[in-house]
Amino acid sequence: MATSSRALGYLESRKNLTGSALGLVGLALTFTGLAGAYWPFVIAGLYGAGALIAPPERPAAPDFPDPASRLDELRADFAKLHDYLGEVELPPAASGRLTELDALLAALLEPGWVADALATDPEAVYSLSRTIRQDIPESVDTYTRTRWWTRLTPGTEPPERHLERQLGVLFTEADTIAAALREAESRRQQTHTRYLEDRQRNS
Template identity: 80%
Template sequence: MATSNGVLRFLESRKNLTGSALGLIGLGLTFAGAAGAYWPVVVAGLYGAGALIAPPERPPAPDFPAPAEQLGELRGDFATLRGYLAEVELPPAASGRLTELDGLLTALLEPGWVADALATDPEAVHALSRAIRQDIPESVDTYNRTRWWTRLTPGTEPPERHLERQLTVLHDEAAGIAAALQDAEARRQRTHTHYLEERRRGEG
């Protein structure tokens, strides 16, 4: 089966098709009497030349989801994460920080012009995806597991401190994404102002 597939791929390849086309030209020259007694060499040579000049086969590039499509999937994962977090008991300080982070992520992922702007930045989409699918659940789950051990060994560093620090870092990262999007819109506004002023000068 693999051999037959390989033969079929070769028959359909650019090299074979181009070589065959030039080989047919060689046969045409033979029938016209231009190739003489060396017609097999002429046909084989033209076929070989066609196979050499044909562009190499190029496998199709993988069709990964575009950032806009990734945002749609990310919204679903964010809803799943929020359901998980609603069932988790967190200390007040960490809970407050998580609420701030939740509000920021909700605003960034809300369908509309903000999400459209976000979709133009694949690195920002990746950062949010990592936070939602990995960092936040890992931080909360690690806190819960460490808290259980802390009850057995009192006197160790409170795990909620690490959770607060982790959520603070994640909040700052999300805030940085929002600030970058805001800066991009501000640059766009300034560019449009400059364009209008230059156009007025040119018409004046």
């Protein structure tokens, strides 16, 4: 099967097609009498020359997912996270932290120019993906389980303090991403200003 596939692939290759085209030229020369008694060598030589000068085969580039489609998947997971958090009872302070983080994540994932800029930064997309798919669910779930044990062993450190600290760290990470996007737009604006001023001076 592999041998027949390679043979079929060569028949369809540029080398064979180019060589065959020049071979037909040699055949035409034979019929007109220009090739003389050496016509087999003329045809074979033209075929070989065509096979040599044909451009090499170029394998197709891999078709990776579009960055925008990755954000669509992340938005769907963000909606699932919302459904999960809606079933969890959190203390007021942690709930306030989570609300701030939720608003920032929603703004970054909002379809539009911000999300378009975000999609060009794979590290930022990965960081948000980790926050939504791993960090927030793990923080909330760990709080829920630890709170149950705390009720059995009073006097230990309240688990909500750890939850508040964790959500604070996650907010800082997301805010850093937003600041980087904002800085990129600011540099873009400054570059355009310099371009316009240079154009005016050179006109």
